[in-house]
Structure formats: structure tokens, C-alpha cells
Amino acid sequence: GRAALRTRSRKPSKSMFAKLLGRRHRRLQQLWCIRAAAAFSSATPLSSGAPLAAPHQSSPKEVVVVRPMAETYVRGIPDAEIEILESNVGSGTEKRVHRARWRGREVAALEIVGASNDAERSVQRAIADDAVLGAHPAFVSIVGESDRYVLNEWAPYGSMSNYDGSPTPYATALASGAVTPRDVASIARQIASAARALLDAGFLHRDLAARNVLVFKLVGDGGGSSSSEVTDDNNNNNGSLVREAADTAKIVVKLTDFGVLCPVQQRDQKNAAYAWPARHAMGTRWMAPEAQPEAGFWFDEKTEVYSFGCFVFEAATGLVPYARTPNSRIGALKARGETLPWAGLGRAADVAAALRRMPPGIKALVELCCEPFAANRPTFAQLDAYLDTLVATDGARITVEEPGACVNNADPSKPWVPTEGLLQRFDAQSVVKDAPVSKFALPNHPATVYSTRLFSDALCDAFVADLVAFHASGRRTARANSNNRHSLLLSELGYTAFLEAFVRDVAAPLWGRLEGHDVELRYRHSHTVQRVADDALDITPLPGSNRGSRHTDASDVTVNVNIGGDWTGGNLNFFDHGATEPSLTLPQSKGQAFLHRGDVLHQAGLLDSGYRFNLVIWCDLVARGDN
Numbered sequence: 001g002r003a004a005l006r007t008r009s010r011k012p013s014k015s016m017f018a019k020l021l022g023r024r025h026r027r028l029q030q031l032w033c034i035r036a037a038a039a040f041s042s043a044t045p046l047s048s049g050a051p052l053a054a055p056h057q058s059s060p061k062e063v064v065v066v067r068p069m070a071e072t073y074v075r076g077i078p079d080a081e082i083e084i085l086e087s088n089v090g091s092g093t094e095k096r097v098h099r100a101r102w103r104g105r106e107v108a109a110l111e112i113v114g115a116s117n118d119a120e121r122s123v124q125r126a127i128a129d130d131a132v133l134g135a136h137p138a139f140v141s142i143v144g145e146s147d148r149y150v151l152n153e154w155a156p157y158g159s160m161s162n163y164d165g166s167p168t169p170y171a172t173a174l175a176s177g178a179v180t181p182r183d184v185a186s187i188a189r190q191i192a193s194a195a196r197a198l199l200d201a202g203f204l205h206r207d208l209a210a211r212n213v214l215v216f217k218l219v220g221d222g223g224g225s226s227s228s229e230v231t232d233d234n235n236n237n238n239g240s241l242v243r244e245a246a247d248t249a250k251i252v253v254k255l256t257d258f259g260v261l262c263p264v265q266q267r268d269q270k271n272a273a274y275a276w277p278a279r280h281a282m283g284t285r286w287m288a289p290e291a292q293p294e295a296g297f298w299f300d301e302k303t304e305v306y307s308f309g310c311f312v313f314e315a316a317t318g319l320v321p322y323a324r325t326p327n328s329r330i331g332a333l334k335a336r337g338e339t340l341p342w343a344g345l346g347r348a349a350d351v352a353a354a355l356r357r358m359p360p361g362i363k364a365l366v367e368l369c370c371e372p373f374a375a376n377r378p379t380f381a382q383l384d385a386y387l388d389t390l391v392a393t394d395g396a397r398i399t400v401e402e403p404g405a406c407v408n409n410a411d412p413s414k415p416w417v418p419t420e421g422l423l424q425r426f427d428a429q430s431v432v433k434d435a436p437v438s439k440f441a442l443p444n445h446p447a448t449v450y451s452t453r454l455f456s457d458a459l460c461d462a463f464v465a466d467l468v469a470f471h472a473s474g475r476r477t478a479r480a481n482s483n484n485r486h487s488l489l490l491s492e493l494g495y496t497a498f499l500e501a502f503v504r505d506v507a508a509p510l511w512g513r514l515e516g517h518d519v520e521l522r523y524r525h526s527h528t529v530q531r532v533a534d535d536a537l538d539i540t541p542l543p544g545s546n547r548g549s550r551h552t553d554a555s556d557v558t559v560n561v562n563i564g565g566d567w568t569g570g571n572l573n574f575f576d577h578g579a580t581e582p583s584l585t586l587p588q589s590k591g592q593a594f595l596h597r598g599d600v601l602h603q604a605g606l607l608d609s610g611y612r613f614n615l616v617i618w619c620d621l622v623a624r625g626d627n
Helices: 016-022 026-036 117-129 169-176 183-200 239-247 303-318 327-335 348-356 360-369 380-392 457-471 498-514
Strands: 065-066 074-077 081-094 095-103 105-112 142-146 149-155 214-215 250-257 436-440 447-453 517-530 558-570 573-577 584-586 592-597 601-604 605-623
Touching: 074 117, 081 105, 105 117, 117 142, 117 149, 183 250, 183 303, 183 360, 183 380, 303 360, 303 380, 360 380, 380 592, 447 498, 447 584, 457 558, 457 605, 498 517, 498 558, 498 592, 517 558
Parallel strands: 074 142
Antiparallel strands: 065 074, 081 095, 095 105, 105 149, 142 149, 214 250, 436 447, 447 592, 517 605, 558 592, 558 605, 573 584, 573 601
16 A cells, blocks of 8 residues: 555655755765775765765875764874774674773774775765764764774763663663663654754654663763853754753663664655665564565665654663564564554563553654654654643653633543534534435445435534644544544544434434435444645644545444545545455545445545545444344
8 A cells, every 4th residue: 555655755856866966964874875886986075165085095184074063073083093992882783882982082983894984984084074974972972984994983881772672771761660761762852853953954864762762971970071161052953952962861861873874765766776785683672564574675764753653662661562472473473563662572461561661642652653654654744843842741751732712622531512502402404405316326235325315514513623622722633544543433522412412313314315225323422534735734733644545434324524634635445355456436525424234345635735524434233123
């Protein structure tokens, strides 16, 4: 179904980076082209005016690049100036990290071995030279380079987790209870700011994980690196995210390890740029379903968001995603929809223990980011507001609570009471009576699809207003179905009495008259469907997505009522059994209802623009009398 999804993506045009040459980060794009071609020749100067030395080539003089809001970056450092204090304090697939001293300063000396040496050096240079990335407080500061080493700032507390599973200072603090939910939310906000900055530069990190996040300040420590103390965010689009590192965070972290960095690519381009470096470990536990090697091996903003969700799970629990699942089974688990990082923990008791470590807001954030369907995951821009709320509420929730929006529902421990009078008791006057009914036959299916106007505008508006109030309260219902993450289960909104009466007094007589059967129709289940096109994500009164798969319903009869919105496109398609093309395509309008058997295959088409909301009501057929 991924081929049918319309995704939001950066659009670098004709050749891979042609139109990006005019952008602020054009040099970063050029360097990646050099990397992708596996050759490094020469380079034009950056905006700072400094030339770029070729990798593994000593310069007779040191070349100094002065970065705005950051320290200087030095090239051509003599190896003799670097004193190794402790060897192999950390290692990766093609990297060894040593604690070292250079000019009186403690630094991390990265010894990059293997095929990725030239490529990673070019990427680290480009990040250091970039006016935004080089000064970003959530990126590790790149100090300089020699023939043998690349020097990064020293992280006094190491990585958040170690590749070999050995304990880290962060893991110890987390296990002791010293790391609070607010700290976890703050960590998430810092790393989201780094991922978003890379994305704005046209790049994907592809390896967001706790092992690639360094800790510079830990709970109760007054230290931290000087580059963490940046408070001026004039050159950064993520102001609130950046300020967190300096102003309020008890734990300061920074993103590192750019060995598998790649450019953002369009869907219609070949995946050559996504080739994984030879002999470089692949973190399939952190990779989205569509990024798995046996799947599409596709990477974009939504796959980054998925990895970010797995990282938040690590930060909150100290556990590795799918901890008890062997690598060989990860792809298959995710392919069948088990995409939450606690899915592979094994025993139910282990899963329950992991979930207890996450407050409701952090758990909701992970669920949001690790959705099976990419279109249902938020963008990093949308995550900003969620993360701000998560920090402000100490991890309790990700949506803003609006006191007074629902005066009668102030206590979240009590059931929701509909705020609109029309919904508190069924009123037959709110239903359109004797509207004409259209009948549509499927060529190779015995069922008929019926369409008629059932809800008045006032009733539609009452439903939308109450759903908006429920959403504004910060409450959530249980997940209504597997087809739409945003669906609300209407039995948890106090609508059951209303809908039972509607089915009994309106839908059942109508169905019996249309079908000519002496049957009774009984209400069983209902949920919302909230379709939102990409252009309406910032204006829709309710969250939603623009994804809909072909499916049948677990009902005898379905009543699908449109309750309004502002949209174009998104017709309702009906299919004969086994068909891939719709046999019927019917437009929708406010108050209009479609009645059909549950076993009729159907699908809502993609919206061209705007947003639209529907109520889907499932009914059982019960024979009258002895039958």
C-alpha cells in the first residue's frame, strides 16, 4: 500500500541537487555528491571563505575556520600534538574513539578505519563549516583534524548506551530513579532539534539511537561543555528546542556519528544514494518497516521519526528495542505491523514492566512516532508542539490541555459527557426525513450500496464541536481500528445511547425498507474517520491522515455518515471481490450517509486538499421471530 501514499518530502529537482545550489546549505549537498561518487577532488569555498583540505593530506599550514556562535575548527593538526590519554574508550563498526589532549584541552580523537574514512571526514568537515549545523548546540562540536584523527569535543559521560550493552553513567542514573520523565522529555527535545536541523539541510541521519547520543551534563552535575551554553538562536529555526539545552536541562545531550548520513531523496528517484556503507552495522531494530532491507529500503523524514521514537523508548526505559528478538526476525515482525519497540520484549511481564517506566505522554509520543503506516507519523515540525507540552507536563501528555473547553468534563477519571445538547439524547428532528435514496449495484457482487442524506447540518456541527472539545481536553480513546491511528472510539465519548436510538428508529427501518427483509438492525460499534490532506495539517480542527486502505468491515451492515469538513477529492470507492480497480466511485457531502453490507470491499480515496470527518457505525442483523 505504500505506493498509494502521498508523502511530504523535500523536492531537490531534476538532478539530485541542482536546485539546492542556491540554498544556504549548498556546500553540504555538494560534499555528499562527492561522497556518493566515492571520490574527493576539489571544493569551492563555503560562505566562511575557507578552503577545504582533501582527506588524508597534510597541509603545511593549519587552516582555521571561524564558525558563528561556535569555536574555531582547525585543519592540518600535526599528529604529534595529539596526546592519547586512554585508548579505545569506545568503538563502532569502523571507528575507534580515544580520550586525548590537544593544546591543553580534553578531546575525543576519532580514528576512522576502513572504507568510510574519506566519506565521514568530508561529512564532518561539512557539518563543522555549516553556519547552522556547526553551531547547533545539539550536535557534537567538531574541533579539528589531523592525518590520523578527527577531533570532537569530549563527552565526560560517554554515550547514553553502549553498543555491547555495558552500563553507562546515564543508564546508572536512569536505573536509580535520578532521571525524571521531564529529563527524558528534555533529551527527546534536544535530539529532535538536531534531527530537524539535518533535515532542513537536506539530510537524514539514518541512525538515531541512544548509542549515538553523547551525554555532556548529567543530573546533579553543574558542568557541561561550553558549546552547550549557547542561548542565542537567531540562526536556528528550532528556538525552543535549542534553548532547552542551555536554560533548563539537567541533562545535556548531543547527536554524533554521521557514518550513514544520506541526502533526502524523492520517491521517483533510484535508491542508489541509500546504499549502506560496506561492513557498517545496520540497526534494523531502530529502522522503520519501509526502511528494512527486505522491504523498500526507503528513507525519508518519516523513517527518521520512527527511529526517533525508538530512541525515546531507549531514553525512558534503558531497554533496546525488540530486546528479546533476534536480528533475523526484526523485519518480519515489523512487516506484520508489530512496530512498537516493546513488541519484541518477549514475556508479558517484561512488556508491562517496560510500559510502567514510561509516563502516559512519553508512551503516547513513542506510539505516535512508531506507527506502522508512515503517513500517520508526524513530521519533526509537528513534533515541536508535542515535545514542548511533554516537557511542560513532566512527561504526562503531548497535547495541550485547555481548561474550560469542557467544563463538565474537567475530571479525566470520569466518563466523557457530550457537550452538545443534540448528542445527549436522540432527537428525531435532527435527522433528515424522506430524503431521496440512490441505489448503486456492483456488477459482480450481490450487494447494493445505498446513499441518502441522513444528518442535518446542525447535527453534523454538534458532532464535530464535541469531538474538537474532546481532543482539546487532552483525552484519548482506545484505538478504534487498525486502519486509522486518529480514529476515536465513540462508545468512550458517551454516544452509545444516541447511536442505539438512531439505529433502532432510523437506520433499521430504512434498511428493512430498502432490502425488503423482515430483519432487525442492532447497533454494535462506531468510530470516527478523520481524513486530513497535507495542506491542511495546520488548519484542521482535528488531527488526521490522508491514508485509507481497501478493506471490509466486521459488521453485517455499515452506516457511514459524513459529518462535514472542507475538502476536495476523497471519493468513496467500492470494489467487486478480487478487483483492484473500483466498480463504483461516489462523491461525499455533509450529512450524506452510505449504507452497505460489511463484506463489500471499499476504500476512501485520497483527499486532494482540506479535511473531512465521518462517523462509521457497525450494525448486526437479527432475524425477527423464531428465526
